[in-house]
Amino acid sequence: MRRSLLFLPGNTPNMLINGSCLGADAVIFDLEDAVSPAEKDAARILVRNTMTYMDFRGCERVVRINGIDTPYWKEDLDEVLPCRPDLILLPKTSSAADIQEADTYITETEKRLGLAAGAVGLVALIETALGVENAFAIASASPRVAALFLGAEDLTADLRCKRTKEGREIEYARTRLVTAARAAGVDVYDTPFTDVNDDEGIETDAALAKALGFTGKASISPRHVETINRVFSPSQAEIDYAYEVMETIRLAKEQGKGAVALRGKMIDAPIVERARQTIAMAQEMGLGREDA
Amino acid sequence: MKGKVVGSIREAVALAGLKDGMTVSFHHHLRNGDYVLNLVMEAVAQLGIRDLTVNASSLFDIHLPLLDHIQNHVVTGIQTDYMSAALGREISRGILERPVEFRTHGGRPSDIAQGRTPIDVAFIAAPAADPMGNCSGKYGKSACGSLGYAYPDAMYAKKVVVITDNLVDYPLLDWSIPESYVDYVVCVEEIGNPKGIVSGTTQITRDPVGLVMAQHAAKVIEYSGLLKEGFSFQTGAGGASLAAAKFLKDIMLREQIQGSFGLGGITGYMVDMLQAGCFRSLLDVQCFDLKAVESIRTDPRHQEISAMHYASPSHRSAVVDSLDVVILGATEIDTDFNVNVHTDSGGCIMGGSGGHSDTAAGAKLSMIIAPMFRARLPIVTDHVTCVSTPGKDIDVLVTQGGIAVNEKNRELKERLTAAGLPVLDIHALKEKAERITGKPRQMPHGDRVVANVISREGALQDVIYSVPDEE
Known part of the structure; x- marks a missing residue:
């Protein structure tokens, strides 16, 4: 379950040591934009030590390394891969070749360090126009790709348009990424909402992302985490309905019925699949039922 | 005339x-x-x-001229409920002839x-x-x-x-x-x-760790079984305590619960809660900001009370005896839930009980809200440097890393666990912090008693020793 992914600057100890307490399903240790070139090595060491010594139970660990067009990314991976992060976030992914280059180096490093092959997933951060157009190819470039991730700040710079709270300028990128990710069978995460003081804005923006089909949403502020979690969680009514769907299906099977209806609506395969997903999430949130 | x-x-x-x-x-x-x-x-x-x-x-840093009067033997004894840090630092060096008497x-x-x-x-x-x-x-x-x-x-x-x-x-x-x-x-x-x-406004914390603690605190109250019609509440003016009040306000408005009274040193935030209908009244022994001053002057539901009426243990009754929940701070808390608010971790005087012990003794639920560590120092210790409020009067400690419930309140522990809150043993919480900070060495103290901490009932509860001179 990754409803919320919280960016933590890789060079701020106080944020890092409290990272697991901030309620996010995943934290992203940032070695890229948050860290100036002079501090890249220090941040790497700090992030490595944080992952080594801190308890992140119940909170996945993602590392945003530097892009493959920089001199830093291989050293980033050398330092953090032994700590077994859950995911590596690869910035400025614009093509399947970018994924393959990173994948090749990660596979080599896993071998060199004696780590389980393919254990760490890759998340492609799509933040260029080319990346958006290549989204499906990127998502299906390697079995290591676990998700696509929209980065709207850099993308709007590339598109030469203004980033707005309403987000009309990224409508196409959002729907394109969701479609590409789903077509490839991977998850997809929405870009952070950057006004940390706008409580209504984050609510609206997260609700929009959920409505479009995103799996979860990134955040640059701990203050947004709770809202994102709430928006991306199934409601009690949704959970109850999911259990009702599964029970109806079970009874229909027992009675040898083909098509069944619930509350006057035919239950078809997509409804059952959605019910399964809802129940799986409810169980992860501790809201599942024991008898199911 | x-x-x-x-x-x-x-x-x-x-x-x-x-x-x-x-x-x-x-x-x-x-x-x-x-x-x-x-x-x-x-x-x-x-x-x-x-x-x-x-x-x-109480004594504040503006009262630093007292140091001259101490040196000139004009002042040889101090009785107070609270002493701010700059004055406390000098007293901790042992400049006063007789030990300070700290009361509540x-x-x-x-x-x-x-x-x-x-x-x-x-x-x-x-x-x-x-x-x-x-x-x-x-x-x-x-x-x-x-x-x-x-x-x-x-x-x-x-x-x-x-x-x-x-x-x-x-x-x-x-x-x-x-x-x-x-x-x-x-x-x-x-x-x-x-x-x-008074400060112009009291600010709710923006610190993410403080907000996490505040959310935990509000949920502890929500699931304590005490949050119902007629609920009564006191909180401090610290950033995280105020944030807890904000989250509590949201819950009370959502659940349409009206409390009977808000108590204490009153901040603008408690006034907001009164005006929003969260409480029927405010009982006010001290105003913390201009909004509270304006409210006590103009709103008949906002009532001034005396120190006796607020918290005296020897009068026929005091408001603290009718209090449901109080949110309090701590510089240290030990695994027996004893709380220190008199000294810092180095033993230097920087505060005092104020109403801490009184409200903790009276309230049905006494909650300490504190981070797992400040700077490099863990807040949960084996033994507090000074017992300001005895652990028997504390029910729960809320930190960003989890919630520890005093064993004496088993019902609360069961309720919070059932609600899915991150409840853990206070020893586990201590170890969790020490894994990050390491175990601090014991600070040496001087030989001289610089203050006696007197319990609200009048007994000697603890003493504060001088701090060694800095080299």
Whole structure:
């Protein structure tokens, strides 16, 4: 379950040591934009030590390394891969070749360090126009790709348009990424909402992302985490309905019925699949039922 | 009308018959903007009076001139409920002849009323007074709202001097302290600096860790079983405590629960809760900001109470006895839930109980809210440097890394666990913090007792030792 992914600057100890307490399903240790070139090595060491010594139970660990067009990314991976992060976030992914280059180096490093092959997933951060157009190819470039991730700040710079709270300028990128990710069978995460003081804005923006089909949403502020979690969680009514769907299906099977209806609506395969997903999430949130 | 007005503080001191070895008292509603204590002590020193005990409900850094009076043996004893850090640092070096006597906001009026700490002359800073001594904190340029802590001084001191910068025509209506207690009135240019008396606004924390603690705190209250119609609540003015109040407000409005009263030092945030319908009333012993001052002046639901009424353990009853939930702070808390609010982790005085022990003793649920560590130091320890509030009166500790419930409150532990809150043993919480900070070495202390911490019932609860001189 990754409803919320919280960016933590890789060079701020106080944020890092409290990272697991901030309620996010995943934290992203940032070695890229948050860290100036002079501090890249220090941040790497700090992030490595944080992952080594801190308890992140119940909170996945993602590392945003530097892009493959920089001199830093291989050293980033050398330092953090032994700590077994859950995911590596690869910035400025614009093509399947970018994924393959990173994948090749990660596979080599896993071998060199004696780590389980393919254990760490890759998340492609799509933040260029080319990346958006290549989204499906990127998502299906390697079995290591676990998700696509929209980065709207850099993308709007590339598109030469203004980033707005309403987000009309990224409508196409959002729907394109969701479609590409789903077509490839991977998850997809929405870009952070950057006004940390706008409580209504984050609510609206997260609700929009959920409505479009995103799996979860990134955040640059701990203050947004709770809202994102709430928006991306199934409601009690949704959970109850999911259990009702599964029970109806079970009874229909027992009675040898083909098509069944619930509350006057035919239950078809997509409804059952959605019910399964809802129940799986409810169980992860501790809201599942024991008898199911 | 001349009434009881005399020409100067010096004249009032002489008329009140202040002599060597006596006790003078002050209240702290003007907080870090108070000029009165310094004005009085300066006059006393000029009159050549020595060996005085200062009994003040709290002392702030603005009172640093006290250090000179200590050096000159004008002041040889201090009785107080709270002492801020700059003054505390000097006291911790052992400059005072006799140990400071720390009491609580309820213990102080209790001991005054029972004659354990008799006051010879009380000096009452009054933002408004008439020539006969009727006085109030609600009006004037130095308005501070409630005068709750000054009541025992006015009622039990042998002589009472009201000092004001706002002398109004007789009779001042809506008085807090009536003329029947007052011997002399002095009008001075300024009794305080409004900027230090109350802050313009009280700010809710923006610190993400503080907000996480506040959310936990609000959920603890929500699932405690106490949050229902008639609920009563007190919280401090610290950033995380205020944030907890904000989250609590959201829950109360959502669940349409109206509490009976909010208590304490009152902030604008509690006023917001009153105005939003979260409480039927506010009971106010001290105002923390301008919004609270404005509210106590204009809203009849916002009621001033005396220190006795607030928290005295020896009067027939006190409001703290009817309190459901209090949110409190800590500089340290040990695995027996004893709390230190008197010293920092190095043993240096930087606070005091205030109403901490009183509300903890009275409330059905006493919650400590504190981060797992401050700077490099874990907050949960094996033994606190000083027992300010005994662990028997504390129910739960809320940190960003989890919630520890005192074993004495099993029902609460079961409720919070069932609600899915991150409950863990206090020893586990200590270890969790120490995994990050390491285990700190014990700080050495000096040989000299610089303060006695007296429980609200009047017994010696702990002592504070001097800190070794810095090398």
